[in-house]
Amino acid sequence: MECYSLKQSDVPALIDHLGAYGEVIAPHRKGDVSYSFEPVKDSEKVVLEYNRTLLPLKKCFLPPTEKLMDFSLKDMSYKPTEVPIKPAVYFGIHSYEMQSILRLDHSMLSGKAESNYFNRRKKSRFIGVSFSPDEYHFSESVGISIEEMEGFDLYLNKVSDDYQLYIISDKGKDLLKGFDKLIQAEPIHVEGREFNKKIRYHYNRLPRVFQYAYHSKVWAEVAERCVGCGSCNLTCPTCFCFDVNDQVEVTAEDGMRRRSWDSCMLSTFAEVAGGENFREHTLNRTRHRLYRKFKYITDEEGLPWCVGCGRCTAFCPADISMVDIINDLIREDEKAQFHKTVRV
Ligand code: SF4
């Protein structure tokens, strides 16, 4: 893999250079403590040292709300919304965020591809950047290291005050054509970027823990604190559930259909006609959320459907921690195993 050194002061020039390929989307400061992925208008305003954005990069491929079609009841016709294929560069992306896009690809493109997502994804290029884990990140516990480069075209690793730039793909190499501020370098391994938050077991062992955790008392303890706001799903980069509704004009002749992100933690999510609700209680919804991340899809795909970004914990008003829940389940599982062994 080719490696170059890039001065921090030359990063804005690199961003401007990438703008020749297409729109560049990168992290920006929003308010005092928050960050957001936004189109770059001024490359000096891009922030590469950030912990996490409030909304995940998913918003660029699967927007929070989007119109799917216009329809007319006069002649029973409809016109689907066509999303144009546009080149875009996603710059300054953390490894867990990239992994969430790869998981979304699986959810949205397997079988018959979802066309809007596919068009937005088609000419996308990704430039990764390293990060220093804070008290919420735990991506290493789900198999994603800080320097995981899968999915990226280029990757920037912070070394002292500057960066090492790795060329990962031919597309990445093409992006750099004509950029003359790079100096060939030997890769340097960066020490000391430790994760503070950890799941106690390797993620391969978690489906087994979940197999026996369905009736755990941990769910009731968590449910008692949860206020059911749905923030954990709405900020999650791998959640992809949405609601679809139709809006009809007052003339009752024309209308439009749109979809919006939904959250399985909201009390109405599993409500059906007639008033039945399949997950009426917070306990059922909490348990379902974690089983979706560590059991149901994992059994089929062999990977956790959580990338350890820490958003669901960092933005939870009740301070409910994903890692603490799992470690509590592990502790309970160990106790049960111990009692079984003693009985034998
Ligand atoms: S963010 Fe926290 S309080 Fe809100 S639904 Fe999720 S777990 Fe419950």
Ligand code: SF4
């Ligand atoms: S479940 Fe939480 S930590 Fe895992 S990917 Fe979703 S928001 Fe991030």
